[in-house]
Amino acid sequence: MKFQVIIIGGGLAGLTAGLSLQKKGVSCAIISSGENALHFSSGSFSGECPEEVVPLFAEAGVVLNGDPSKDSWRLTPSGSMQKVRLAFEDVTLYPSEKVKASKVLIANPEGFIDFPTAFIADGLSQQGIPCKVKSFSLPCLKTLRESPSEMRSVGIAKKLDCRINEVAGAIHKLLDGEDLVILPQVFGLTSPEPVRALRDAVPAEISFIGNMPPSVPGIRVQMQLKKAFERAGGTFLMGDTALSTEISEGTVRFIRTKNLDSHILTADNYLLASGSFFSKGLSSTMEKIYEPLFGLDVDYPAERTQWYSENVFAPQPYMAAGVVTDADLHPMKDGKPVTNLFAAGSILAGEKNAGMALTSTFKVVKKIAL
Amino acid sequence: MTLQEMTGSAHNFEECMKCTVCTAYCPVVPVNPRYPGPKQAGPDGERLRLKDPEFFDEALKYCLNCKRCEVVCPSGVNVADIIQEARIRYSKSKPKLRDRILASTDFMGTMVRPFAPVVNGVLSLGITKSVMDGVLAVDKHRTFPKYSFEGFESWFKHNAEASQKQYKEKVAYFHGCYVNYNFPQLGKDFVKVMNAMGIGVELLDKEKCCGVAMISNGMSEAARKNALSNSASISKVAASGMRILATSSTCTFTMRDEYPELLKVDNSAWRNSLLLATRFIYEAVSSGRKKLVFRDSYKARIAYHTPCHLEKLGWGIFSTGLIKMIPGVELIPLDSNCCGIAGTYGFKKENYEASQAIGKALFDDIASAGADFVACDCETCKWQIEMSTGNKVLHPITVLAEALDLDLTAEANK
Ligand SMILES: Cc1cc2nc3c(=O)[nH]c(=O)nc-3n(C[C@H](O)[C@H](O)[C@H](O)COP(=O)(O)OP(=O)(O)OC[C@H]3O[C@@H](n4cnc5c(N)ncnc54)[C@H](O)[C@@H]3O)c2cc1C
Ligand code: SF4
Ligand code: SF4
Numbered sequence: 147m148k149f150q151v152i153i154i155g156g157g158l159a160g161l162t163a164g165l166s167l168q169k170k171g172v173s174c175a176i177i178s179s180g181e182n183a184l185h186f187s188s189g190s191f192s193g194e195c196p197e198e199v200v201p202l203f204a205e206a207g208v209v210l211n212g213d214p215s216k217d218s219w220r221l222t223p224s225g226s227m228q229k230v231r232l233a234f235e236d237v238t239l240y241p242s243e244k245v246k247a248s249k250v251l252i253a254n255p256e257g258f259i260d261f262p263t264a265f266i267a268d269g270l271s272q273q274g275i276p277c278k279v280k281s282f283s284l285p286c287l288k289t290l291r292e293s294p295s296e297m298r299s300v301g302i303a304k305k306l307d308c309r310i311n312e313v314a315g316a317i318h319k320l321l322d323g324e325d326l327v328i329l330p331q332v333f334g335l336t337s338p339e340p341v342r343a344l345r346d347a348v349p350a351e352i353s354f355i356g357n358m359p360p361s362v363p364g365i366r367v368q369m370q371l372k373k374a375f376e377r378a379g380g381t382f383l384m385g386d387t388a389l390s391t392e393i394s395e396g397t398v399r400f401i402r403t404k405n406l407d408s409h410i411l412t413a414d415n416y417l418l419a420s421g422s423f424f425s426k427g428l429s430s431t432m433e434k435i436y437e438p439l440f441g442l443d444v445d446y447p448a449e450r451t452q453w454y455s456e457n458v459f460a461p462q463p464y465m466a467a468g469v470v471t472d473a474d475l476h477p478m479k480d481g482k483p484v485t486n487l488f489a490a491g492s493i494l495a496g497e498k499n500a501g502m503a504l505t506s507t508f509k510v511v512k513k514i515a516l
Numbered sequence: 517m518t519l520q521e522m523t524g525s526a527h528n529f530e531e532c533m534k535c536t537v538c539t540a541y542c543p544v545v546p547v548n549p550r551y552p553g554p555k556q557a558g559p560d561g562e563r564l565r566l567k568d569p570e571f572f573d574e575a576l577k578y579c580l581n582c583k584r585c586e587v588v589c590p591s592g593v594n595v596a597d598i599i600q601e602a603r604i605r606y607s608k609s610k611p612k613l614r615d616r617i618l619a620s621t622d623f624m625g626t627m628v629r630p631f632a633p634v635v636n637g638v639l640s641l642g643i644t645k646s647v648m649d650g651v652l653a654v655d656k657h658r659t660f661p662k663y664s665f666e667g668f669e670s671w672f673k674h675n676a677e678a679s680q681k682q683y684k685e686k687v688a689y690f691h692g693c694y695v696n697y698n699f700p701q702l703g704k705d706f707v708k709v710m711n712a713m714g715i716g717v718e719l720l721d722k723e724k725c726c727g728v729a730m731i732s733n734g735m736s737e738a739a740r741k742n743a744l745s746n747s748a749s750i751s752k753v754a755a756s757g758m759r760i761l762a763t764s765s766t767c768t769f770t771m772r773d774e775y776p777e778l779l780k781v782d783n784s785a786w787r788n789s790l791l792l793a794t795r796f797i798y799e800a801v802s803s804g805r806k807k808l809v810f811r812d813s814y815k816a817r818i819a820y821h822t823p824c825h826l827e828k829l830g831w832g833i834f835s836t837g838l839i840k841m842i843p844g845v846e847l848i849p850l851d852s853n854c855c856g857i858a859g860t861y862g863f864k865k866e867n868y869e870a871s872q873a874i875g876k877a878l879f880d881d882i883a884s885a886g887a888d889f890v891a892c893d894c895e896t897c898k899w900q901i902e903m904s905t906g907n908k909v910l911h912p913i914t915v916l917a918e919a920l921d922l923d924l925t926a927e928a929n930k
Contacts, residue, residue, distance in 0.1 A: 300540035385587030405830025
């Protein structure tokens with residue numbers, strides 16, 4: 147099958163590239179083996195973000211808070227403040243390193259252990275903001291607790307999304323003059339409506355703070371972007387893996403996938419957006435770090451002892467490993483650029499965050515859709 | 517051997533990083549609190565079962581074997597295979613009479629078809645439905661697929677077989693129980709389209725039910741017998757270089773992937789010769805080897821539903837690719853959702869409500885698509901969607917048969 151562009155990886159970078167290109171009339175296929183880092187997202191984007199992302203996502207129904215060219219701060223589940231650029235609408239952003247509230251209610255569904263309420267309360271009291279932690283229960287959550295694997299963010303969202311009035315009622319009862327309510331991200335799995343409805347129904351600001359994965363807003367955004375891509379005519383090969391390829395005379399000739407076996411896929415241009423170690427875009431042995439699909443040149447510290455820092459809280463050097471590219475984001479193989487291949491997202495060497503993933507993605511989109 | 521190879525495990529279960537993404541996408545979890553979900557039933561439970569089979573939980577029977585957990589798992593764990601294999605290995609419960617009846621699609625078909633008009637009448641009577649509901653626990657809301665008076669095999673022998681000799685190029689057709697007993701028209705459409713492309717159709721010497729319903733009803737021994745028999749018939753044809761085509765995505769998936777993974781029947785000699793008909797046609801046309809000529813007057817707005825097993829197979833693009841070739845068609849891809857029937861699952865009284873609740877997202881999506889009809893490669897999805905939404909469901913091959921100018925296509929492929 148032939149496309150104008152084949153994208154390997156259906157995470158933030160791959161989906162954004164696909165959606166943007168497809169809307170410009172460039173036919174794309176995205177090959178995506180399993181779900182991606184969005185499913186573990188905090189709901190906010192760190193790092194410098196390109197402006198184009200805001201209107202593109204808005205067309206797909208994804209509202210982003212914040213200003214792509216200016217820093218904002220969000221309250222993290224560990225109670226600290228983090229500098230970010232953009233966030234899903236669930237997350238409240240502040241113009242400075244301080245939460246805007248005079249009194250806070252932290253409300254957690256009873257029995258939900260993936261939300262570190264004590265850390266958040268601690269962080270707020272360090273900012274001098276009084277707060278109380280309360281749990282609320284609804285009859286529907288009782289049945290959920292019978293199954294241990296269900297008292298997780300997504301299981302709760304599936305129950306609460308259709309009972310926003312009941313949730314609002316329960317929170318109302320706990321309110322005692324607080325002007326900010328902090329809740330875990332367990333609302334709005336298939337649409338942002340429940341998040342909006344809850345904000346409308348409660349007479350205080352609500353901020354939804356990240357909890358242990360999976361990320362409910364991350365899954366929602368992934369589904370919204372995928373849907374918009376497919377409705378724009380894009381082809382999404384869900385659960386398939388690019389297995390092998392051929393590069394000759396500095397160009398990629400085709401891609402072979404696990405599911406399509408002998409049926410090869412060809413394109414004018416290819417985009418590698420296969421993520422970092424977590425998504426298997428990069429792999430390692432005891433001796434080396436490598437890019438498994440194309441065998442591209444990878445940048446990482448030569449000595450294995452330099453891969454790690456002994457301080458577990460310090461940035462780990464191996465995390466910055468990634469493919470080497472030229473200025474146009476063509477990856478290098480054996481020191482020479484592959485001319486019809488681009489790389490974007492956290493497969494690239496350097497710092498990994500959503501801002502960097504999006505910036506590199508839009509750079510590639512502009513090159514391809516000249 | 518590398519370190520990674522040495523630490524490999526059956527169905528990759530050691531790769532699980534406990535992220536619960538599989539549980540987030542499992543269609544059964546939100547509707548059935550008794551089902552522990554794929555993470556718990558699969559890799560987590562496997563660890564315990566390896567210690568002591570007593571840890572096997574009969575609630576694993578609620579798994580639809582839809583494979584959605586595998587499609588989304590970021591670590592490549594074959595979650596559903598772990599669950600199904602555990603059922604085969606450890607389950608002590610014997611299938612009920614009702615389950616055996618529902619699973620024995622070809623036995624049932626052979627028995628009742630000669631009395632088709634009577635049986636259809638009886639099956640659709642309120643009183644029969646109530647009795648089935650009470651005695652057999654087959655839900656009374658279900659409309660049984662109609663049995664057809666003349667089966668496809670018999671129609672083929674009397675009306676088509678002789679004329680197939682004129683074609684040099686040939687394919688073998690695995691029609692499946694549904695085409696044979698319930699809906700021969702799809703088989704007839706297939707023969708029509710193939711012949712127009714200048715290709716003759718043969719049947720296998722002996723075709724048995726692929727066994728999918730037996731696997732899900734705890735009858736793996738019987739399923740394995742069928743698998744061995746089909747494997748022998750298919751090997752023979754494949755050895756002669758011929759392709760074997762099927763119109764059912766579930767039969768195709770079962771024979772390609774469940775035979776080796778679950779039933780331990782080696783199909784390496786013919787696995788790549790067995791294709792879904794839409795893939796075969798798409799490849800023949802896109803390579804320029806064959807031509808399709810469509811009628812100018814054909815116009816339709818079609819919503820396409822990818823069945824779970826086709827999603828897992830990853831071949832939905834061939835069906836949508838073919839439909840997109842028709843000039844007068846507007847194609848709306850429906851979101852990836854399970855319809856809830858999962859073969860015989862939804863027919864069981866205890867599953868009826870869960871089945872409809874699972875399908876709701878798909879039904880809503882269909883309602884908002886505003887299409888003339890739904891296209892889909894799976895027969896059981898067809899029953900479920902037609903019963904639950906009132907929308908007509910056509911197989912992509914039937915869509916082709918209706919959209920093609922058969923004479924001009926035959927001319928172009930001379
Ligand atoms: C757990 C986690 C949480 C994070 N949270 C945040 C956050 O909250 N905020 C932030 O700014 N940044 C976060 N990051 C950083 C993250 O890297 C970027 O934000 C961004 O999401 C990366 O997107 P990507 O598309 O480059 O890669 P990914 O999202 O990793 O996607 C790569 C995709 O490629 C697929 N793939 C890989 N190989 C193949 C192949 N051969 N064939 C087919 N498909 C393949 C994978 O299955 C995956 O779907 C997080 C990273 C991780 C790992
Ligand atoms: S999705 Fe895969 S890795 Fe995650 S819990 Fe399920 S089986 Fe384990
Ligand atoms: S196969 Fe389907 S029903 Fe079974 S555990 Fe996986 S997702 Fe759930």
